[in-house]
Amino acid sequence: MKGQVALVTGAAMGIGLACAEAFAKEGATVIMADIKKPDEQAQKFVEVGYKAVAYECDVADSQAVKAMIDWIVATYGRLDHALNNAGIQTPQRPMAEITEEEFDRTVAVDLKGVWNCMQYEIEQMLKQGGGQIVNTSSQGGVTGFPGQAAYISCKHGVIGLTRTASMDYAAKNIRINAICPGVIATPMLEDLVARNPKLGEDLVRDIPAGRLGKPSEIADAVLWLCGPKATFVHGHALLVDGGFTIH
Numbered sequence: 001m002k003g004q005v006a007l008v009t010g011a012a013m014g015i016g017l018a019c020a021e022a023f024a025k026e027g028a029t030v031i032m033a034d035i036k037k038p039d040e041q042a043q044k045f046v047e048v049g050y051k052a053v054a055y056e057c058d059v060a061d062s063q064a065v066k067a068m069i070d071w072i073v074a075t076y077g078r079l080d081h082a083l084n085n086a087g088i089q090t091p092q093r094p095m096a097e098i099t100e101e102e103f104d105r106t107v108a109v110d111l112k113g114v115w116n117c118m119q120y121e122i123e124q125m126l127k128q129g130g131g132q133i134v135n136t137s138s139q140g141g142v143t144g145f146p147g148q149a150a151y152i153s154c155k156h157g158v159i160g161l162t163r164t165a166s167m168d169y170a171a172k173n174i175r176i177n178a179i180c181p182g183v184i185a186t187p188m189l190e191d192l193v194a195r196n197p198k199l200g201e202d203l204v205r206d207i208p209a210g211r212l213g214k215p216s217e218i219a220d221a222v223l224w225l226c227g228p229k230a231t232f233v234h235g236h237a238l239l240v241d242g243g244f245t246i247h
């Protein structure tokens, strides 16, 4: 990926951070975007010789996303890969107890955030003649999960958006796919388990592989989706879940 430019949203920690590192390891210049500028994380990568830069952007804000893509193109001339990964969880409660405000913010980040990013990424990729986009859905994009109605709706929506946009742009040399992580040991999950310790035990019990996934295992799959070994893969929702969804 030397000479190529990759954008990762939600790159300050967890899956996004691991994916930013993986793109950088392959030689890409990585723009690490997050709601709070991840200066320290980018600096650590620069110190080991990677090309990384931190950028502050709330993906729910379409104008901020447009400004980010404009800046990337003005600075680096192109955008080859984009991982639309920023996401939030809703407090775990039965559907009718989730407030309208909580639902709206979840949709704004987890679904419209992906929409916002894709709109401007695709605009640039059309101009330059192609590119690769991966949207982070979840195993919850293909299953239900109690107490997570807002989040799960968004993750299903991300797959629908991925499939449809992929059909719109596959012939324009833009490959758009989704990654569906299973239960991955990240700050998001630790936060969820801290609020409900029994959930942690239950989750591992239901994973045929018998363990949580690692962020680097998601990064491996994202890099494959973006790379030269996946050139005929379009509109796919790739489950990397230790077998959770086999049930």
Ligand SMILES: NC(=O)c1ccc[n+]([C@@H]2O[C@H](COP(=O)([O-])OP(=O)(O)OC[C@H]3O[C@@H](n4cnc5c(N)ncnc54)[C@H](O)[C@@H]3O)[C@@H](O)[C@H]2O)c1
Residues within 6 Å of the ligand: 009, 010, 011, 012, 013, 014, 015, 016, 033, 034, 035, 036, 057, 058, 059, 060, 085, 086, 087, 088, 109, 113, 136, 137, 138, 139, 140, 180, 181, 182, 183, 184, 185, 186, 187, 188, 189
């Ligand atoms: N961890 C899991 O088990 C798991 C499973 C399935 C899917 N996912 C999905 O993977 C993605 C990353 O999850 P994670 O576990 O690494 O989470 P995380 O909470 O560890 O990291 C999410 C990152 O997104 C950033 N972010 C949140 N709102 C943002 C916004 N509006 N604009 C820009 N950045 C924002 C956060 O600051 C954070 O750095 C999410 O979309 C999540 O839904 C995670």
